[in-house]
Amino acid sequence: MKHIAIKENHLYSKAYAKGQKFVSRNTVVYVLKDFKSEKLMKANPMKEYINRIGLTVSKKLGGAVVRNRVKRILREGLRQAESELSLKKGYLIVIVARASSVDATSSHIHKELTKAFASLKMIKQ
């Protein structure tokens, strides 16, 4: 499942302000309903709803190498979580890395994201 990245800065600020939040040791997850998902569905040739993903890794965590590594680990954890769970579609998901995630592995992220999606009621019944 491919992701479409969130590019617009105002969408991030909307997610922080309005979205539902779940804080864990390495990450903070924000989820918000995507009102533009219908347009995106029409644009998408497969005609499916899609979750848009945004990863936030601030400069405080380290240089470019450290930040790239954190992003890869987040992406891998998200991939594992998505392949196991069946998530609801049509949402904006913003994942913010916290300072301790520099030392984390993808299995940690995978567990945390599973918890986070469960408590945010993102799993299809």
Next chain:
RNA sequence: GAACUGAACCGGACGGUUGCGCGGUAUGUCGCCGAAAGGUAUUACCGUGAGGAAAGUCCGUGCUUCACAGGGCAGGAUAACUGAUAACAUCAGCCGAGGGUGACCUUAGGGAAAGUGCAACAGAAAAUUACCGCCAUUUUAUGGUAAGGAUGAAAACGCGAGGUAAGAGCUCACGACACGCUAUGGUAACAUAGGGUGGGUGUAAACCCUAUCCGAAGCAACACCGUAUACAAGAACCUUUAUUUGCCCGAUAAGGCUUUUUGCCGUUCUUGUGGGUGGCACGCAAUAUUUUGCGGAGCGUUCCGGUGACGGGACGCAAAGAUAGAUAACCGUCGAUUACAGAACACGGCUUAUAGGUUCAGUUCAUAC
């Protein structure tokens, strides 16, 4: 064996499963666009996929756009000499200076008799110096004097002899320094030797002078496609058209701040912005879209020339090109406890960061032969 010096290189390796970017080939019935041709999503396979510094952005180039008769001023950069190079503030060799027992290392290293400025405190005096002292005259002032004194980072070359009223490179011998001359060596900077001349210090990373060089801005450059139903700013009109809540100040009017908003949305005008592709990973030209030719400061191996930087020839390879930004996760074995660190148009240097390891050349000391 110990302690060092210099140079070069590596910067985890191999295997398995899953996953990502780009390129190519095939698929593309079912899905999407289209009248069709076709395109595309998808899927499969193959190839390929970060560094020695990719970093800092300190220099120099290519490339792009703009400007441009010629000359000068201003401004900036560089600074022994010879060479290398596309060019440089880089590099090599060499000279001078400084450091080290030595291998070797460091060096912004032109000019202070072109001019100006500055040299705190101390000291008589910080550049044409006379306070004490010494000497002469006359007498309590003038002149001569750098041998001696104290200060300071720095006080007019050192020492001996002659000389003198007292003294002084004033004169002489020896030595140190500076600048010409001659000879020898070297392309040259310069070195050595001989002989001559000279005597106001430091500072030019103070202004400055001399010589040489320099048009400006940058890939968010720039080129092409697209060009209004969008957005931003400003102005005018209108006044509830969208919404309409709170706080502060105020006599009122006007106003200010904040909140809500995947927000905003009365009309007109003006100005600006935006999307995509190329640039960009080999390019250009010719052509029967496949081949040929040319080019590239490209990489590797090797040969030749050169002390060396480097140059020339042959063969082979040319394969990151993303665009919120691709290299990851897990397991096994070895090794080790893994450092500094991520391309964003490209290249040559410099500077800075860097765990651990390998190789080569050499020095000193000790011992043995």
Next chain:
RNA sequence: CUGGGUAUAGCGCAGAUGGUAGCGCGCUACCUUGGGGUGGUAGAGGCCGUGGGUUCAAAUCCCGCUACUCAGA
């Protein structure tokens, strides 16, 4: 990506062409008051971000780093 600026006492800032570093607020002690505030007197506190260089001498001049910050497209 490009081009600037700043770093000095706990805080906010001076220090123009090199010569031993100051101001305001704050802090400490004392005086004044019945007590506090105000006022007065005295005092402490600095390797001038960091590493080199030039110079007799560097916060100042030159070069390299670090951190913060501003502007442009």
